[in-house]
Amino acid sequence: MRYKQLGKRGPIVSIVGLGTWAIGGRDWGKTDDEVSRRAINEALDRGVTLLDTADVYGFGHSEELIAEVLDGRGRPDVIIATKAGNDFYNATSTDDKGYGAIKQNYDRDYLISAAEKSLKRLHVDAIDILQLHSPDLPWLERDDPWDALSTLKKQGKIRHAGWSVQSFKETEQAHLLDRHHSLLDCLQVRYNLLEREAEKVLFPKAMQYGIGVIVRIPILFGLLAGKFTKDSRFGDDDHRRFNLSPDKLKAYLERAERLRPFFRQYQGQSMAQVSLRFCISHPACQTVIPGAKSPEQVAENCTAGDMDPIAMETVPEV
DSSP states (O other): OOEEESBTTSOEEESBOEEOSGGGSSSBSOOOHHHHHHHHHHHHHTTOOEEEOOTTGGGGHHHHHHHHHHHHTTOOSOEEEEEEOEEOSSOOTTSOSSSSSOEEOOOHHHHHHHHHHHHHHHTOSSEEEEEEESOOHHHHTSSHHHHHHHHHHHTTSEEEEEEEOOTTOTTTTTTHHHHHTTTOOEEEEEOBTTBOGGGTTHHHHHHHHTBEEEEEOTTGGGGGGTOOOTTOOOOTTBTHHHHTOHHHHHHHHHHHHTTHHHHHTSTTSOHHHHHHHHHTTSTTOOEEOOBOSSHHHHHHHHHGGGSOOOOGGGSOOO
16 A cells, blocks of 8 residues: 655545445445454555545444444554534424435534534544545635635644535536635545546646545446446435436436446456556555455455556546
8 A cells, every 4th residue: 555645734644545425324335344443454464554434424434433432453554534413403303305304504502512422433533534525615715614624723623624516516616725725634525537627627726725535436436347338227215316327327327338448458457456456556645545345356356556647648538
């Protein structure tokens, strides 16, 4: 495993981390906590030092599982990045039809209280990285979320301030870096072989200001691992039923077909590994956080952390 500093002010992290949305037990179909624990342990055994989570993943369960595993290992030197702003504490069943009872809440006092709850679930005195969890632009134009991050930093409750940029808003929201670059230590960004909007404006600004970049959705919910066909369907308890709806799946697969010659250049490497290598080859990006529900998936993903970068000019446009 190779390691990089997350921007100019962030911590040193493994270039392949672990995303733990799926192991929260909601939104990804059936999960098994024992298998999830083994997946986290596999990641740590293979040199992963960045665990990405959120308070809303499993409504706290993902954070609790991470704490349980780390406690069992004697608290190794691991960076935990969590998120807040998707309020499941005060929501009703009518607030969100996609992910359950959730509503956006980036009020200053709410974010501070949510961070306190995450501290308790994670069994830590300070959160390594707290990220705003994909807010809509009107929230980001207010002072509240930024004041909350600043206050939590000053209180020593968080070590680094982050922002998970809303999917498909990478250019629309990029101007906020001009205003808040002195506070932000890192960004989390949707980026993969089929979704490269972040390259246009957001990545250049992040590099200009020395803000670290964590890449999420690097294998597009499994599609860039070659797992799906146009006939693939997902259950009612799996978010991919709408994020990879039949129409979206068909469109993505048609574009992915154009990447087949590119993948064939890398004999002996899986599609997932090549897709991960692509993400961490961009000079703005320091680490990637593929999700995994099993130790076998973790092992495959972590192998990409031992490989050299891909020459970006060799990647075809799709």
